[in-house]
Amino acid sequence: MLGLGLGIGSIALFSACTPTDTSPLADGKPEQGGVLTYFEPQTWTLLYPPSVGFYPNGGIMNNISARLLWQDPKTLELHPWLATELPETNADATTYTFTLRHGVTYSDGTPLTPANVAKNFDLYGKGDEARTLPVSEQISNYERSEVLDDRRVRFHFSAPSPGFAQATSTMNAGLLSDSTLDLDAEGFGPGGAKQIHTCGPFHITDETIGTKLSVRAREDYDWAPPHLKHQGRAHLDGIDYLTNNEYSVRIGAVLSGQADGVRDVQAPDESRVTEQGLRLYAKATNGINNSINFRFRHDLLADLDVRRALIAAVDRQEIVDKLFTPNYPLATGLLAKGAMGYKDQSGSWVYDPDEADRLLDKAGWSERNSAGYRVKDGQLLALTVNIALPQPRSNEVQTLIQQQLRRVGVRLSINPGDQSKQTLDALELDTVQIYHSMVARADFDNLRSNYSSVNRDVFLNGPDRTDADDDSVDPKVDELLDALAAEPDAKKRQRAAERVQDYLVDQAYVLPFFEEPQVFAFRRRVHGFATEPVGRPDFYSTWLAGEK
Amino acid sequence: MILDIRYLALRLGQAILVLLLAFTAAFILLSLIPGDGVTARFADPALGLSPDQIAQIREATGADDSWITRYLLSLSGFLTGDFGYSVQTGAAVSTIIAAALPSTAVLAASGFVTAVVLAVIIAVLATSGPAAGPLSWIRRILDSVPSLFISIPVFWLGILLIQVFSFQLGFVSVVNPGPAEALVLPTLTVAVPLSAPIAQVLIRSITEVQASGFVKVTAAKGASQTWLLVHTVARNAVLPGLTIIGLVFGELVAGAVVTETVFGRNGIGLITAQAVTHRDNPILLAVVVIATFGYVIINLVVDLLYPVIDVRLRTKRSAASANKALRTHDEPTRRALTASAASVGVDLDWAQTPGDTESKGRES
Numbered sequence: 052m053l054g055l056g057l058g059i060g061s062i063a064l065f066s067a068c069t070p071t072d073t074s075p076l077a078d079g080k081p082e083q084g085g086v087l088t089y090f091e092p093q094t095w096t097l098l099y100p101p102s103v104g105f106y107p108n109g110g111i112m113n114n115i116s117a118r119l120l121w122q123d124p125k126t127l128e129l130h131p132w133l134a135t136e137l138p139e140t141n142a143d144a145t146t147y148t149f150t151l152r153h154g155v156t157y158s159d160g161t162p163l164t165p166a167n168v169a170k171n172f173d174l175y176g177k178g179d180e181a182r183t184l185p186v187s188e189q190i191s192n193y194e195r196s197e198v199l200d201d202r203r204v205r206f207h208f209s210a211p212s213p214g215f216a217q218a219t220s221t222m223n224a225g226l227l228s229d230s231t232l233d234l235d236a237e238g239f240g241p242g243g244a245k246q247i248h249t250c251g252p253f254h255i256t257d258e259t260i261g262t263k264l265s266v267r268a269r270e271d272y273d274w275a276p277p278h279l280k281h282q283g284r285a286h287l288d289g290i291d292y293l294t295n296n297e298y299s300v301r302i303g304a305v306l307s308g309q310a311d312g313v314r315d316v317q318a319p320d321e322s323r324v325t326e327q328g329l330r331l332y333a334k335a336t337n338g339i340n341n342s343i344n345f346r347f348r349h350d351l352l353a354d355l356d357v358r359r360a361l362i363a364a365v366d367r368q369e370i371v372d373k374l375f376t377p378n379y380p381l382a383t384g385l386l387a388k389g390a391m392g393y394k395d396q397s398g399s400w401v402y403d404p405d406e407a408d409r410l411l412d413k414a415g416w417s418e419r420n421s422a423g424y425r426v427k428d429g430q431l432l433a434l435t436v437n438i439a440l441p442q443p444r445s446n447e448v449q450t451l452i453q454q455q456l457r458r459v460g461v462r463l464s465i466n467p468g469d470q471s472k473q474t475l476d477a478l479e480l481d482t483v484q485i486y487h488s489m490v491a492r493a494d495f496d497n498l499r500s501n502y503s504s505v506n507r508d509v510f511l512n513g514p515d516r517t518d519a520d521d522d523s524v525d526p527k528v529d530e531l532l533d534a535l536a537a538e539p540d541a542k543k544r545q546r547a548a549e550r551v552q553d554y555l556v557d558q559a560y561v562l563p564f565f566e567e568p569q570v571f572a573f574r575r576r577v578h579g580f581a582t583e584p585v586g587r588p589d590f591y592s593t594w595l596a597g598e599k
Numbered sequence: 600m601i602l603d604i605r606y607l608a609l610r611l612g613q614a615i616l617v618l619l620l621a622f623t624a625a626f627i628l629l630s631l632i633p634g635d636g637v638t639a640r641f642a643d644p645a646l647g648l649s650p651d652q653i654a655q656i657r658e659a660t661g662a663d664d665s666w667i668t669r670y671l672l673s674l675s676g677f678l679t680g681d682f683g684y685s686v687q688t689g690a691a692v693s694t695i696i697a698a699a700l701p702s703t704a705v706l707a708a709s710g711f712v713t714a715v716v717l718a719v720i721i722a723v724l725a726t727s728g729p730a731a732g733p734l735s736w737i738r739r740i741l742d743s744v745p746s747l748f749i750s751i752p753v754f755w756l757g758i759l760l761i762q763v764f765s766f767q768l769g770f771v772s773v774v775n776p777g778p779a780e781a782l783v784l785p786t787l788t789v790a791v792p793l794s795a796p797i798a799q800v801l802i803r804s805i806t807e808v809q810a811s812g813f814v815k816v817t818a819a820k821g822a823s824q825t826w827l828l829v830h831t832v833a834r835n836a837v838l839p840g841l842t843i844i845g846l847v848f849g850e851l852v853a854g855a856v857v858t859e860t861v862f863g864r865n866g867i868g869l870i871t872a873q874a875v876t877h878r879d880n881p882i883l884l885a886v887v888v889i890a891t892f893g894y895v896i897i898n899l900v901v902d903l904l905y906p907v908i909d910v911r912l913r914t915k916r917s918a919a920s921a922n923k924a925l926r927t928h929d930e931p932t933r934r935a936l937t938a939s940a941a942s943v944g945v946d947l948d949w950a951q952t953p954g955d956t957e958s959k960g961r962e963s
Contacts, residue, residue: 094873096687096688097688097689101646180652180655180658180659183641183656183660188648237689237691240685240688240690241690241694242691259698261695261699261865261873262863262865293775293863295862296860296863297754299761299762300862300863303761304774306766307765309765471878474642475639475642478642508649
């Protein structure tokens with residue numbers, strides 16, 4: 052994107068004369084009505100639920116779709132939504148039976164039926180390559196569906212799938228009407244938004260490709276999660292999702308009162324937002340922390356001492372203090388405190404440059420070249436890290452680490468390029484050896500999604516690579532993750548998740564930086580803003596003051 | 600008639616060749632970039648797909664076919680009006696382009712007209728003030744306006760305009776603006792740098808024409824400054840301006856990329872910026888072809904306008920057709936007419952034989 056640095060300078064120049072927002076902050080009785088205008092940095096790309104991990108997609112899907120279960124964003128407990136109760140499951144978590152609520156309809160008027168729900172999960176669980184609709188990464192071992200009667204549907208799995216109940220609660224399993232499920236990838240893309248029929252509190256009514264998507268409240272929506280106090284239709288009349296790639300324009304539109312809200316407020320601007328009297332929300336994403344992963348299959352990172360030295364050479368506190376705000380808490384584990392499976396490992400990453408020097412000398416990197424970088428047998432200790440463009444200030448974080456590693460004689464290069472180049476380069480061990488990333492899902496399976504060689508595979512730990520021998524694979528990582536994925540009992544899952552984290556920490560495979568929030572700014576007239584468990588906006592109970 | 604059908608046909612043939620070459624060059628260059636959109640999209644960690652699943656999708660989308668197969672497939676698609684599908688979103692390229700083109704066309708047209716008006720105003724003011732004396736500084740300042748305008752970064756200007764006129768003064772809204780409201784600031788953003796080369800060329804050519812003999816003669820006959828400018832100077836000074844107008848069209852497209860991004864206008868520029876980020880080659884190919892098409896058409900129009908504006912540039916036969924009426928005149932009259940025509944820069948080309956004129960001549 053055109054990240055135009057000068058723009059920030061010019062807003063700083065002018066912000067002094069923008070009037071501050073002085074509307075009352077206190078929440079009263081919710082008022083009905085009004086359309087909320089909300090800015091996203093990028094346009095949505097695909098409203099196919101398994102692909103809504105991309106934030107702009109998820110911010111829409113979370114508000115237009117309803118799911119079988121509802122996950123409490125605070126406790127992460129599951130509650131019924133379109134299912135009348137939590138699913139019945141067998142002991143080894145290979146079958147799940149859901150009983151559906153009566154009277155639920157999609158925005159095209161068709162009813163929610165067991166056959167329709169079955170059709171949804173057949174697509175999400177298996178994918179359809181011919182239509183380039185991929186399988187959902189959250190549903191593993193899916194085999195088939197079975198309609199039991201006019202209220203009940205059962206799902207069968209080829210192996211234990213204990214994460215499935217939670218998977219049915221995420222927006223990646225938002226239910227679609229039959230006609231929508233027959234669309235191909237083109238139908239889910241820009242230009243076809245009005246064909247997407249869902250059964251959430253809002254439905255899509257208008258689309259201007261590339262700049263705007265309008266959703267409006269459904270008057271007949273009467274199937275909110277019973278756990279919520281708010282029932283019936285949404286308070287808002289609707290939401291206009293606007294897109295502008297230019298950060299200074301998005302934030303300026305909210306500061307000047309032209310728009311009601313904006314996602315992705317950058318850390319240096321937080322103080323300005325609060326000084327102007329606006330509401331600032333830093334919502335936890337409850338997932339894997341913002342981290343760098345050491346790809347141990349590369350020759351230079353194969354040595355445990357080298358990885359430990361790199362960790363000792365990085366001053367995480369300096370990163371958080373210099374580049375971020377208290378809304379970005381220093382990581383105390385591989386997972387955020389609010390994530391399922393969290394284990395406190397806060398003593399594991401101590402900044403100690405002397406120890407780093409000692410470990411590197413011990414590993415045979417004692418010689419230095421004229422520029423001060425370490426060499427061994429003529430080889431330079433030089434590594435490359437990607438820029439995680441969706442993550443906050445990734446480039447700045449890496450620049451700071453570059454300086455810190457420079458002090459212990461390690462050369463770090465930052466891989467340049469746009470999103471596609473970063474994605475493609477990150478697949479090559481020779482191009483990117485240190486991988487910066489984060490991922491959020493409020494389930495134990497999040498660990499597997501991130502570290503397993505069959506999912507995101509941050510370590511490039513799969514066999515049959517051309518750039519690494521098969522015997523450099525660490526089979527223990529996948530073994531521990533498979534054990535976690537196959538464990539149906541929640542308490543045992545916690546222990547399995549801790550074993551995974553212990554192993555990754557002992558092997559010095561990962562260095563986590565901070566718990567990554569989603570930061571939003573809203574005008575004071577916007578009340579009751581909430582997010583779902585991983586920080587996507589949830590506007591169902593949001594209301595605007597003074598619309599009448 | 601000023602337009603020559605054979606010339607037109609030739610130029611159209613050239614235009615088609617240029618389009619084909621641009622398409623081919625763009626295709627080859629895009630194929631040379633390592634990594635393609637299908638991998639870029641589906642290997643994105645946000646989807647969490649395994650390498651096997653990605654390989655299946657690559658096969659289903661034909662991303663692994665040889666480049667020549669893909670080239671012929673896209674070319675035949677383009678010839679039949681089927682631009683294919685966006686790799687990033689799966690939407691039909693024609694849908695995306697159709698949504699973006701009108702907004703860019705409106706912005707281009709309004710930006711272009713504004714730029715020309717701005718350029719003419721600058722050029723006239725910069726050349727009509729006193730060249731010497733106590734007020735000559737006005738002229739010097741105006742003379743340097745084009746250099747200033749061309750140096751302003753488009754994105755900076757756009758952001759500055761938004762900050763001042765929208766966020767501070769509240770004249771226009773960036774959220775849900777009306778069609779005219781949405782156009783004002785982007786038009787200015789596009790027009791300012793675009794007007795610079797046009798104004799510069801106009802200033803130079805007006806200065807040159809003002810110094811030529813026939814202007815002095817007309818002035819000596821008692822024509823006023825304004826009359827001179829409108830009737831004598833303008834017509835002769837406009838040609839270089841016209842040439843530069845044809846050339847700056849390319850800048851208009853480049854300016855649209857930044858302007859549309861800053862103002863969040865869904866146009867060709869914005870989708871280009873996004874397509875580049877996502878290696879969305881089908882969209883980029885379509886954009887290249889459309890931009891080339893626009894460029895070719897604008898320059899064709901400019902070329903065809905030359906003889907309309909300047910009699911000297913009409914083909915010999917059309918100039919000669921003017922002879923018809925004069926043919927019967929006696930030799931002294933001819934000589935007198937030639938002299939006066941030459942003083943306003945028109946070559947009457949008496950050397951043509953009457954027979955020649957009749958066989959090829961067309962009425963102008």
